[in-house]
Amino acid sequence: MNMEFAFLLAGVLLILAGCFCLIRTYHLLKIIIGMELSMKAVTLLFVIAGRINGNMELSQAFIITIIVIEVVITLVASGVALDLYKKYGNLDVRNLRNLRG
Amino acid sequence: MNMLNLTVHAMLALPLVVLAANNLLAKQTARKIALYVCAAVAFFQIASSVTLFVMYTRYGITHYDFNIFDPGQVSADYFSVNRLDLFLMVCIGIVVFVSVMLALETIKDHKRSYVNLLMCLLLGMNGMVMATDLFSLYVFLEIVGITSFVMIAMFRSKVGLEGSFKYLVVSSLGIVLLLSGLALIFMQTGTLDFKAIGESLLDTQDSSRRALTYSAVVLMISGFAVKAGAVPFHSWLPDAHQSADTAVSVLLSGIVIKIAGIYGLIVVLDLFGSLEAVRIIYQVIGLVSTITGAVLAARQHHFKRIAAYSSVSQMGYIILALSSGTTLGVVGAAAHIFSHAIFKSTLFSNAAAIHEEVGVLDVTKLGGLEKKMPITAFSSVIAFLSTAGVPPFCGFWSKLLIVIALWKSGDTVWAGAALAASIFTAVYFLRLQRKVFFGKLADGMQDVREAKNSIGFIEAALTAVTVGAGLLFPFALQYLQTAGII
Amino acid sequence: MENIIIYVSLAALLVCGVLAVMLRSIIKDAICLAAASAALAIIMYTLGAPWAALFEVSVCAGLITVIFISGISLSHDTKAEVRREYDDKRRMGVLPVVLVVAGIVMIGAGAAIHFEMPVAQRLVQDFREVFWNSRQADIWGQIIVMLTGGTAISVLIKEEKKKS
Numbered sequence: 001m002n003m004e005f006a007f008l009l010a011g012v013l014l015i016l017a018g019c020f021c022l023i024r025t026y027h028l029l030k031i032i033i034g035m036e037l038s039m040k041a042v043t044l045l046f047v048i049a050g051r052i053n054g055n056m057e058l059s060q061a062f063i064i065t066i067i068v069i070e071v072v073i074t075l076v077a078s079g080v081a082l083d084l085y086k087k088y089g090n091l092d093v094r095n096l097r098n099l100r101g
Numbered sequence: 102m103n104m105l106n107l108t109v110h111a112m113l114a115l116p117l118v119v120l121a122a123n124n125l126l127a128k129q130t131a132r133k134i135a136l137y138v139c140a141a142v143a144f145f146q147i148a149s150s151v152t153l154f155v156m157y158t159r160y161g162i163t164h165y166d167f168n169i170f171d172p173g174q175v176s177a178d179y180f181s182v183n184r185l186d187l188f189l190m191v192c193i194g195i196v197v198f199v200s201v202m203l204a205l206e207t208i209k210d211h212k213r214s215y216v217n218l219l220m221c222l223l224l225g226m227n228g229m230v231m232a233t234d235l236f237s238l239y240v241f242l243e244i245v246g247i248t249s250f251v252m253i254a255m256f257r258s259k260v261g262l263e264g265s266f267k268y269l270v271v272s273s274l275g276i277v278l279l280l281s282g283l284a285l286i287f288m289q290t291g292t293l294d295f296k297a298i299g300e301s302l303l304d305t306q307d308s309s310r311r312a313l314t315y316s317a318v319v320l321m322i323s324g325f326a327v328k329a330g331a332v333p334f335h336s337w338l339p340d341a342h343q344s345a346d347t348a349v350s351v352l353l354s355g356i357v358i359k360i361a362g363i364y365g366l367i368v369v370l371d372l373f374g375s376l377e378a379v380r381i382i383y384q385v386i387g388l389v390s391t392i393t394g395a396v397l398a399a400r401q402h403h404f405k406r407i408a409a410y411s412s413v414s415q416m417g418y419i420i421l422a423l424s425s426g427t428t429l430g431v432v433g434a435a436a437h438i439f440s441h442a443i444f445k446s447t448l449f450s451n452a453a454a455i456h457e458e459v460g461v462l463d464v465t466k467l468g469g470l471e472k473k474m475p476i477t478a479f480s481s482v483i484a485f486l487s488t489a490g491v492p493p494f495c496g497f498w499s500k501l502l503i504v505i506a507l508w509k510s511g512d513t514v515w516a517g518a519a520l521a522a523s524i525f526t527a528v529y530f531l532r533l534q535r536k537v538f539f540g541k542l543a544d545g546m547q548d549v550r551e552a553k554n555s556i557g558f559i560e561a562a563l564t565a566v567t568v569g570a571g572l573l574f575p576f577a578l579q580y581l582q583t584a585g586i587i
Numbered sequence: 588m589e590n591i592i593i594y595v596s597l598a599a600l601l602v603c604g605v606l607a608v609m610l611r612s613i614i615k616d617a618i619c620l621a622a623a624s625a626a627l628a629i630i631m632y633t634l635g636a637p638w639a640a641l642f643e644v645s646v647c648a649g650l651i652t653v654i655f656i657s658g659i660s661l662s663h664d665t666k667a668e669v670r671r672e673y674d675d676k677r678r679m680g681v682l683p684v685v686l687v688v689a690g691i692v693m694i695g696a697g698a699a700i701h702f703e704m705p706v707a708q709r710l711v712q713d714f715r716e717v718f719w720n721s722r723q724a725d726i727w728g729q730i731i732v733m734l735t736g737g738t739a740i741s742v743l744i745k746e747e748k749k750k751s
Contacts, residue, residue, distance in 0.1 A: 003593065004704050009693055010597055013686050014604050015277060020685065021608040022270060024678050029658060033616050035273045036651065037604050040627055042280040043643070044600070047631055049288035054707035056635055057717040058292070061725065062236055063631075063639040064718075066280070067646050068729055069243045072736035074651055076247055077269055078658045079743035080254050084262050085662040096263040099340040113727070120734070169727045177721035214742045221735040228731070232724060240728035244735055251739040288704070308700045 007048040014041035028081040028091040032074060039070045105156055106165055108149040109182050112190065112227050113169060115142060116220035123216050135216040140201045142223070146194035154187045158584045166233075177294065180231040188435055189230050189364065192442050195566075196355040197223060199446040202559040203453045204348035211255055215348070218255070222248040222352065226360045235283055235293040238368065242279075242328070245361050246272055249353060253345040264344030271327060271337040279324025279365075285317035298372055318373050322382055325369065329362020331420060332390040335413045339401075342409035347453040350405055354412045354449065355442045363419055363438065367431060374426050383424035388518055390417025395525035399532060404452050404462040407533055408445065411488075414526060415441045421519055422503040425510040432581065433502035440487060440499040443570070447484035447563045451477050454556045455537070458549050464533065469542035473549040478538040480560040485534055487567050489527040495570035498578075592633050600626040605686065609679045617655040624648035638714055 018038030022031050043063055050059025081091065088095045119138055123131050157163070164183040166175045197219065208215050225244030232238040250272075254265035287293055289310055290302060302314055323334070330338040338358070342350050366383070373379050394414025401407045415437070422434040454477045455470070456462055471478035487496035500523055507516035551557060600623050607619035624647040632640040719726070 002703075003590070004706070005697055005702055006594075006597065009690060009697075010601055011281075012693060013601065013690060015281065016689055017604050017608055017682060017686060018277070019274060020682055021679070022274065026678075027613060028266075029613055029655065029662075030616060031270055033607055033620055033655075035270070036620060036647075037607060037623070038273070038277040039280075040600075040604075040623060040647070042277055042284065043639075044627060044630070045281060045284035046287070047634060047636060047639070049284045050636065051634055052288050052704050052706055053291035054709045055291045056709065057712050057714040058721075059287070060636050060639040060714060061718045061722050062287075063636070064642050065236070065240060065722075065725055065729055067639075067642050069240070069732055071646060071650060071654075072247060072732055072739075073243075073269075073273070074654055075736055076250055076739050076743070077266075078654055079740060080250070080262055080266050080269065082658060082661055083254065083257055083743060084266065087257075087259050087262065091662055096266065098260050098263055099267075099344060117731075117734075120738075168723055170723050176723070178724045180724055211742075214738075214745070217738045218742065221731065221738060224731055225735075228724070228728060234724060237724040237728060240725055240732065244728065244731055247732070247735050247739060251742055255742060257743075291707075309702045309704060312700055312702070 004048055004052055007044065011041045011045040011048070014038070014044065026093050028084060028093060029078070031093070032077045032081065035077065036070065036074065039066065042066065105149070105153055106167070108145075108153065109165065109231075110167065110169070112146055112149070113180070113224065113231070115145070116224045116227075120217055120220040123213055123220070128213070132212050135212055136201055136205055139216055139219055140198055142220075143194045143198040143201060146223075146227075147191055147198070150187045150190040150194065153182075154184055154191075157184055157187070158580075178234045178237060180228075181233045182231055185367075185431070185435060186230045189360065189438070190227065192439055193223070193226050193230075193356055193360065196352060196442050196446060199355070199450065199559055199563065200348045200351045202555045203351060203450060205555040206457060206553050207346060207348055207453055214255055215252075218248050218252050219352075222252070222357070226356065229360055230364060233295050235286070235295070235298075235368075238365070239276075239279065239283065242361055242365070243276070245357060246276070246328075249341075249357055252349045252352070253341055255349070256346060258344075260344040261346075264340045264342075268337045268341040271334065275324045275327025275334065277324075278320045278327070282317040282320030282324060285313050285320070289313060295368075295372065303373070303375060315376075315378065318369065318376065318379060319382070321369055322366065322379070322386075325362050325365035326386060327362075328358065329366065329416050329420070330358050330413050331362070331386050331416055332393045332413065335390070335394070338413055339406050339409040342412070343403055343405045347405075347449055347456060350408075350452075351446055351449040354408065355445045358412060358416060359419075359438050359442070363416065363423075363434070366420060366423060367434070370423055370426070370431075380424050380426050383420050384512070384515055387417045387419075387421030387424055388515070388522065390414065390420065391519075391522040392417075392525065395522065395529060398529040402464050404455065404464055404467075404533070404537070405449070407464070407529060408448050408452065411448075411526070411529070412441075412445065414522075415445075415488075418500075418503065418519065418522070421515065422506060424515070425506045425512065427506060427510050429502070429509060430506040433499060433506045436495075436499035436502050439570070440495045440567075443563055443567055444484040444487045444496060447480050447560060447567070450556055450560045450563065451481045451484075454553075454560070457553060457556065458551075464536050467537045467543055469538070469540050470549065471538040472542060474538075474551050476551060476557050476560055480564045481534060481538060483564045483567055485530045487571070488530055490523050493571045494567050495574060496567075498571060498574040589633055593630055596626045596629045596633070599623075600630065605682060608682055609676065611676055613659055614656065617652055617659065620655070621648045621652040624651075635709070 018034045021034030050056040166179050166181045168179045225241050229241035250269050327334040391414050394410045398407050398410035419434045422430050487494035490497045490500040504516050603619045603623035607616045628640040628644040
């Protein structure tokens with residue numbers, strides 16, 4: 001059980017935690033926090049991948065791109081969540097029941 | 102030849118020019134001409150892609166590599182165009198053109214926003230098709246994803262925002278799965294270039310590497326399956342497609358799920374196709390999606406929701422085609438991408454026409470519209486016949502190609518299952534047609550008129566393409582054979 | 588010494604991550620997320636990725652936390668303030684159990700297949716050269732992502748036209 005396996009384990013556990021948060025919560029902004037947590041876990045996986053294959057600079061290029069995309073996704077998701085707040089008055093996911101079938 | 106190659110560069114840069122012009126010109130001017138400029142860009146894409154395809158076949162060129170910043174040389178992480186990419190770009194151009202035609206009638210207030218987002222989407226899809234590196238593929242996939250989220254939420258209605266948020270959440274899960282798969286592959290090879298991920302990754306006997314490779318492949322397939330709307334990740338598709346405006350639904354159902362999802366699956370098949378597990382996963386996902394989509398579509402009441410479940414079913418069909426693992430399978434899948442784009446566009450044009458004239462899209466409230474909207478009804482019937490695989494329309498040929506590809510690669514059971522599954526598609530479409538267009542004229546429909554200008558025009562044009570492509574298909578097959586593809 | 592820093596930061600990252608999911612107040616969640624970003628940045632710097640650590644701490648721990656807190660303050664939810672309605676503590680309470688079980692399963696699987704990934708020799712190259720020369724399609728994609736983000740925000744924030 002060396003350091004790389006510990007990192008891999010931590011990455012998988014964090015992805016599980018993020019997905020768990022995303023699925024079980026009732027608060028719109030907390031869903032976004034779950035998304036962020038999962039993407040941080042993916043960043044951790046890229047860091048350990050860079051260390052294992054020796055090409056740390058390429059890994060850093062990937063991580064920087066992922067962080068830029070993460071910011072834009074957070075912005076768009078918060079924008080949609082705030083528009084939903086303006087329509088419904090609260091940030092409850094249980095409001096989103098209009099589309100059925 | 103070099104002049105023509107410049108058009109490929111243009112397809113990655115021209116939408117940006119339109120985007121800048123749309124925002125820098127005066128508001129009134131921009132609102133008047135923006136949609137026509139978009140239609141011109143789409144037409145330019147169709148024309149140049151067809152020309153390049155013919156030229157490449159004539160001169161025997163298989164692909165063209167280029168770098169976006171240093172046009173002379175080709176270094177790492179370049180863009181590459183081969184003939185499959187050109188064909189997909191033709192499909193992209195066609196669906197974007199249809200969407201712009203629909204937007205001329207259905208989008209009144211948000212024209213500039215729509216054009217901005219459409220140009221970004223076009224750039225994302227073009228870049229995705231031309232990428233040669235798994236990570237660049239991911240970056241352009243994100244561009245496509247972000248623009249689709251915002252396009253669904255563009256009108257800020259309650260259902261629009263809800264559909265957009267649900268799509269956002271499920272898509273995020275898919276992206277995390279895809280990126281984990283990419284990280285696991287990167288761990289072993291040190292690069293994510295298509296050419297460098299070679300056989301060395303698959304031949305190894307080391308058990309840790311095999312475990313990592315298999316997990317990576319499963320994760321990547323799951324990620325792309327979320328984007329394609331395949332079962333069991335299809336829950337976002339009906340909500341997103343139903344709640345968006347019709348011009349946006351055409352884009353989503355007609356081309357985005359294919360480029361974002363199916364093209365990714367084609368890439369995975371290309372890289373890892375020699376693994377037996379990949380083909381088995383595709384077969385299972387394909388068949389389950391086809392049957393589930395068809396069964397669920399038969400129970401819906403909303404026109405666009407039926408169309409969305411139909412998309413799930415047809416995506417399953419295309420994945421089943423890919424599972425054969427041969428070139429004929431990929432050609433069949435590409436042909437079905439084209440046929441499905443055409444008939445889904447026709448279906449959504451009909452939905453736009455009905456929504457504009459009648460105002461409701463609930464199937465239980467409509468009826469007997471054939472008397473009032475003959476062009477719409479006619480195009481709908483032709484689209485239905487194409488979907489069901491009736492000769493001589495193009496749907497028949499693409500389904501035939503798929504069944505032959507499955508038969509030739511030895512999966513006769515799956516070929517039979519594919520054939521049986523296509524009967525299901527006929528069932529729900531027949532129900533839709535009978536309820537909406539034929540039968541007794543429903544209440545309150547007395548003074549409904551025919552579809553307006555551009556919607557009627559595009560319906561007629563799409564019907565002509567369906568019939569024409571069906572009649573010309575044998576010649577196209579012959580052409581492909583002489584070109585050495587099949 | 589280096590290993591101790593790495594393991595402590597990894598533990599902090601895990602703890603902050605789980606806390607971010609389980610806490611009831613949304614502001615505390617955002618702050619835990621910022622702390623998790625900081626821990627991740629320390630890990631990255633110690634492992635030899637200074638550029639990524641810089642981006643992580645300035646963008647994720649800074650910009651995203653600001654976005655969250657401004658989102659939270661714009662949507663000041665007067666009625667269900669203390670999140671009792673959202674009932675998060677009960678719904679998320681099972682998370683540590685799930686994580687421990689998953690961890691045990693993974694350790695078992697890793698031991699069963701004798702998981703061993705040898706660390707390769709570190710290549711010596713300049714990050715700036717790698718980033719600007721050999722990731723050109725990525726850079727084009729990033730430019731377009733940022734333009735798309737700007738377009739998206741301008742569409743989502745646009746004022747509704749007053750019906751006259």
